[in-house]
Structures are given as C-alpha cells and as structure tokens.
Amino acid sequence: MRIQTYLAEFIGTAFLLATVIGSGIMGETLADGNTAVALLGNTIPTGAILFVLITILGPISGAHFNPVVTCMFYLRGIMNWRDGLAYIAVQIAGGIIGVWAAHVMFDLSIIQTSQKLRAGSAQGFSEVIATFGLLMVILGGVRHRADAVPALVGMYITAAYWFTASTSFANPAVTIARTLSDTFAGINPANAPMFIGCQFIGMFVALAVAKVLFTPQT
Secondary structure (H helix, E strand, O other): OHHHHHHHHHHHHHHHHHHHHHHHHHHHHHHOOOHHHHHHHHHHHHHHHHHHHHHHHHHHHOOOOOHHHHHHHHHOOOOOHHHHHHHHHHHHHHHHHHHHHHHHHOOOOOOOOOOOOOOOHHHHHHHHHHHHHHHHHHHHHHHHOHHHHHHHHHHHHHHHHHHOOOOOOOOHHHHHHHOOOOOOOOOOHHHHHHHHHHHHHHHHHHHHHHHHHOOOOO
C-alpha cells in the first residue's frame, strides 16, 4: 500500500508542475505580451488539474502534493514521521520531473535555472496568506464537506493566483521545482527560501486558527 501512496504523490505532484510550467509557457506564447492574459492562461489549467488530481488520487494518498500539507497532517497526529518524510521526498522529486517534462514538451532546454525575481515583503506576506488560506480550505473542507475538497482546493488556488502578489505558490515542492524553469512561472533560487519560510509560517497560523474555528462546540 505504501508504494501506491508514494507513487500517487509522485505522479500527482509531477502533473501539477507540468501543468503550472506548461500552461505558463503556452499562456505567455499566445498572449502576445499581455501579462494578464498569460496569467489567466496559467491560472485556469492549474485550478482544473488540481480538481482532477485530488479527485482521482485523493482516495489513494490523500492527494497532498505539498510538503506543508504533509507537515500539517503530521503535526495533527494523522501521519507518522517516516511516511511524512517519504511523502515530502517524492513530492519534491515529482515536482522536478514535472518541470523537466514541460520543458521537453515545449522543446526547451531541460536543465534551467530561473532568473525571475520574486522578492520583497509583499511577496512574503502574500505567501503567508496564500498558504494559510489553502490549509484552512483543506481543514474546513475535511471537517464539513470532504467530498467537496477537490473543487474547493481547485477554486481557491484559481482565486489566489489573482488576489495574492506572489500568485500563490503556497507549496515548498512547487517553489523548489519552479526555480528550475526560466519561464513564465519560474522563481529565482535566491528568492525561494523566503517563500518556503513564509509558507511554513502560514501553516502554523492555519493550525492555530483551525484548532479554534473547527473544534466542535459543546
């Protein structure tokens, strides 16, 4: 069973990153310099693929595809540390493979390093908010409407692309993988540590708030 769960996390994260990078390349190519159109072309496929992946892989692995989600479930006592570390490892590996697959599909150099700067306090705060919101959506969905989680996550990420200055990475595996693509959705490796740190801050805030908000009243 563990092989199935790890494979589901690997494949899911790989397809997520292939979609993020591939749709970014396609959107920028077709937008003819219009950044808003390019971002829209990047946003809709990402939200859509999340709905698909969580629906089909959720019953196998829980469809984390995200180290902060895995860490959150570990801290809530739902996962053991061995499975948690294995999840995170395959998520990062899957994300990198997904980026490289997108490069191959668009006939680009496979090995790249992003030059796209995403720095500053506004970007960092955006990642705190984006990750906090994502985890609240997951926890609230599991608490009230578990069957709706795929749609809730897909719609949240679609919205968060547009209301956050950082375009809502909200995922350390995604952040790491996107440093390896010098395309529309890339991020300079020098900016990645701030993004990841802020994502974990968002996780801790979400855990604290959810403990109050989603605890059944007596």
